[in-house]
Amino acid sequence: MRFLSLLIVLLTLICQTPASLQADEKVQQFRVGMIGLDTSHCLAFTELLNKAGDDPILGGCKVVLVYPKGSPDIESSVKRVPEYTQKIRALGVEVVEDLASMISQVDVVLLETNDGRPHLEQVIPVLKARKPVFIDKPVAGSLVDAIAIYRLAEHYQTPVFSSSSLRFAAAAQAVRNGSIGDVLGCDAFSPCSLEATHPDLFWYGIHGCETLFTAMGPGVESVVRTSTKDFDVVTGIWKGGRIGTFRGIRAGSAGYGGTAFGTKGSAQMGPYDGYKPLVVEIVKFWRSGKPPVSAEETLDLYAFMEAADESRRRGFVPVQVADVRKQAAAAADQKVRSILASE
Numbered sequence: 001m002r003f004l005s006l007l008i009v010l011l012t013l014i015c016q017t018p019a020s021l022q023a024d025e026k027v028q029q030f031r032v033g034m035i036g037l038d039t040s041h042c043l044a045f046t047e048l049l050n051k052a053g054d055d056p057i058l059g060g061c062k063v064v065l066v067y068p069k070g071s072p073d074i075e076s077s078v079k080r081v082p083e084y085t086q087k088i089r090a091l092g093v094e095v096v097e098d099l100a101s102m103i104s105q106v107d108v109v110l111l112e113t114n115d116g117r118p119h120l121e122q123v124i125p126v127l128k129a130r131k132p133v134f135i136d137k138p139v140a141g142s143l144v145d146a147i148a149i150y151r152l153a154e155h156y157q158t159p160v161f162s163s164s165s166l167r168f169a170a171a172a173q174a175v176r177n178g179s180i181g182d183v184l185g186c187d188a189f190s191p192c193s194l195e196a197t198h199p200d201l202f203w204y205g206i207h208g209c210e211t212l213f214t215a216m217g218p219g220v221e222s223v224v225r226t227s228t229k230d231f232d233v234v235t236g237i238w239k240g241g242r243i244g245t246f247r248g249i250r251a252g253s254a255g256y257g258g259t260a261f262g263t264k265g266s267a268q269m270g271p272y273d274g275y276k277p278l279v280v281e282i283v284k285f286w287r288s289g290k291p292p293v294s295a296e297e298t299l300d301l302y303a304f305m306e307a308a309d310e311s312r313r314r315g316f317v318p319v320q321v322a323d324v325r326k327q328a329a330a331a332a333d334q335k336v337r338s339i340l341a342s343e
Contacts, residue, residue: 030061030286033106033131035099035122036113037068037084038077041136044275045110046091049283061283063110065094067102069122071115074197080114100125108286109133116198117141120149124339127156132289134282135162137210138202139298143306143324147332150295152339161282161291162298164210166190166256168277172214172269180262185243186215188258188269192232192248200312201305205232205248207256209305211269212236215260216244218300223307224318234308236321299325 032049034042045063052058068085071077085095096102099122103109109126111119116138126133139162140146153160166172175183190208194200201209219239226233230251236244257270281292300321306328307319 030107030283031065031105032061032063032108032110033102034063034066034093034110034112035102035126036070036111036136037066037088037095038070038074038080039112039114039136041275042066042084042112043087043091045112045279045282046088046093048276048279050091050093057280057283061108061286063088063091063093065096065102065106067097067099068095069099069118070113071118071197074115074195077114103129103131107131110282111135115141116145116202120145123149123160124152127152127158127160130156130158132159132286133161134285135160137162137164137206138198139302141198141202143199143299143302143328144331144335146302147299147325147329148335148339150299151332151336153295155336155340159285159289159291160295161285161293163278163281163293164207165275165278166207166272167210167214167293168281169211169256169270169273170277171267171271172211173277175215175260175262175267175269180260180267181264183215183217183242183260183262186212186258186260186269187245187247188212188215189247189249189254190256191254192250194250199306199309200232201234201246201248201308202302205246205305206301208246208248208258209234209301211256211258212244212246213297213301213304215258215269216242218294218297220244220300220304220321222318222320223304223311225308225311225316227312227316232308234304234311236304303328 049061049063070081103125109131111123111133119140188208188211192205195203220236222237224235232248234246256272260267260269285291303321303325307321307324311319
């Protein structure tokens with residue numbers, strides 16, 4: 001009887017283990033769809049995911065389909081799509097011309113279109129399908145559209161996450177996690193090329209601004225900008241009187257980094273650590289459904305950048321971020337109502 005009981009237990013374990021492993025494996029596997037094929041991120045992210053092998057975090061997530069539409073009026077986008085199409089096919093990714101079909105065949109989405117203006121239109125069917133989506137920078141081509149995207153994500157109960165890769169550099173994360181105590185201020189910098197179709201800092205200054213917000217967090221109250229042909233300096237005052245600055249560089253040697261000042265010391269915010277730390281966070285986000293950066297902080301960041309433009313328009317005077325957000329939120333709510341009414 002004792003032998004029979006042991007045999008029954010052993011057989012039960014044998015029968016149960018494969019099903020359990022298959023269930024766990026199924027949870028970890030993702031078919032990834034990509035929208036846009038006009039930024040180097042498309043190839044870099046696909047390389048990391050599709051060649052991950054047994055990587056304990058990235059393994060099991062594979063880009064399988066891409067919808068390649070770019071921007072007809074941005075030269076860098078127009079030039080890249082044919083070359084990137086050829087290269088991404090070599091990585092085993094199928095190129096499809098129908099967005100709805102692509103979304104229906106994948107589990108999660110990377111929205112990689114370099115131009116932020118079509119992001120709202122492109123993300124709506126993803127949100128409706130409730131597929132978790134990472135939206136590459138800039139999250140949208142305007143603060144209005146950025147707010148609308150997060151409003152719709154909340155409406156459709158679909159997880160959304162957007163970030164520059166600079167946020168997840170090891171030095172930046174150390175500061176974020178308390179290595180110098182409470183952060184009292186930060187001076188961040190990055191290249192800051194401009195694109196006429198976007199607010200000035202959305203296009204490339206976003207990288208240094210993301211570094212700034214990684215250190216400072218949300219809560220910026222006012223912004224003032226100083227600008228010349230080759231440089232921008234944007235100063236923000238946060239709640240409690242903390243001061244953070246962003247220096248945008250268009251001439252001379254430019255890199256990524258900054259200095260954070262805290263209650264226990266100061267620390268450098270560089271160097272840049274490449275794309276992998278961001279891709280790791282994207283995969284964690286897909287698995288958990290919990291974005292590592294809140295909607296509030298992301299929208300505060302974009303309001304900071306929009307307020308910098310508003311400061312320039314008004315003659316480089318201080319601008320209240322709350323006023324900028326209020327105006328944009330009213331326009332975004334009207335746009336969301338129109339979108340939902342058309343369903």
